[in-house]
Amino acid sequence: TRSTRPQRMLKAVQKKATKGDPESVISAIDYFCKHSEWAMNVGDEKGSILDSVVTEVNPSTVLELGTYCGYSTVRIARLLSPGTKFITLEFNPANVTIARQIIAYAGLQDKVTVVEGSSGDLIPQMKERFGITTFDFIFLDHWKDRYLPDIKLFEECGLLRKGSVLLADNVICPGAPEYLEYVRNSPRYESRYYPAHLEYTKVEDGLEKSVFLE
Numbered sequence: 001t002r003s004t005r006p007q008r009m010l011k012a013v014q015k016k017a018t019k020g021d022p023e024s025v026i027s028a029i030d031y032f033c034k035h036s037e038w039a040m041n042v043g044d045e046k047g048s049i050l051d052s053v054v055t056e057v058n059p060s061t062v063l064e065l066g067t068y069c070g071y072s073t074v075r076i077a078r079l080l081s082p083g084t085k086f087i088t089l090e091f092n093p094a095n096v097t098i099a100r101q102i103i104a105y106a107g108l109q110d111k112v113t114v115v116e117g118s119s120g121d122l123i124p125q126m127k128e129r130f131g132i133t134t135f136d137f138i139f140l141d142h143w144k145d146r147y148l149p150d151i152k153l154f155e156e157c158g159l160l161r162k163g164s165v166l167l168a169d170n171v172i173c174p175g176a177p178e179y180l181e182y183v184r185n186s187p188r189y190e191s192r193y194y195p196a197h198l199e200y201t202k203v204e205d206g207l208e209k210s211v212f213l214e
């Protein structure tokens with residue numbers, strides 16, 4: 001039966017990238033998405049903004065919502081200091097399987113834990129299951145209608161501290177209007193928009209960075 005797009009993306013990585021070299025894995029995926037098939041990775045333009053925020057925060061604890069095939073997971077993990085706790089959540093089991101292989105191909109399997117399940121179920125389990133007190137950096141890139149309920153869940157579960165940084169992808173396209181309205185109007189966050197484009201296209205999109213102030 002016909003392969004899936006994530007399976008074809010993995011094949012492209014195995015064909016074009018060098019095992020253990022995260023930069024070559026990132027380049028192979030971007031090449032695949034530019035020349036073969038579009039896919040919903042954060043991409044190179046927004047990925048560079050992600051890189052700069054991760055580098056600036058230099059987090060000890062990181063959570064990614066929406067692993068997909070592991071492209072942004074590799075981008076983040078390659079920048080982390082040794083001993084950083086990095087967890088990424090993915091709802092779709094087929095994506096988990098591909099992501100684990102792409103992350104392993106980059107040689108970053110020891111830097112990150114890929115957890116299968118829904119953010120709504122897993123966020124309240126972070127403390128007990130993974131020994132997390134608070135997250136220094138959170139990358140939101142999962143279902144856009146989950147951004148708002150999940151940021152409220154972070155607050156309710158006491159998973160944010162003064163200075164925690166949340167970076168949200170796709171706030172324009174596909175869009176997360178309720179999330180934007182919340183972080184931009186809440187006195188508990190300092191928010192800033194980074195204009196860019198939808199991955200591999202000329203369509204307007206961007207990232208919203210929000211710092212928890214409480």
Ligand SMILES: O=C(NCCO)c1cc(-c2ccc(F)cc2)cc(O)c1O
Nearest residue numbers: 040041042066068141142143170173174
């Ligand atoms: O749904 C998304 N992610 C959660 C599922 O893993 C997602 C979708 C799109 C996108 C799709 C279809 C289109 F026409 C435009 C944008 C882009 C993204 O960056 C995304 O993260």
Ligand SMILES: [Mg+2]
Nearest residue numbers: 042141169170
């Ligand atoms: Mg995205």
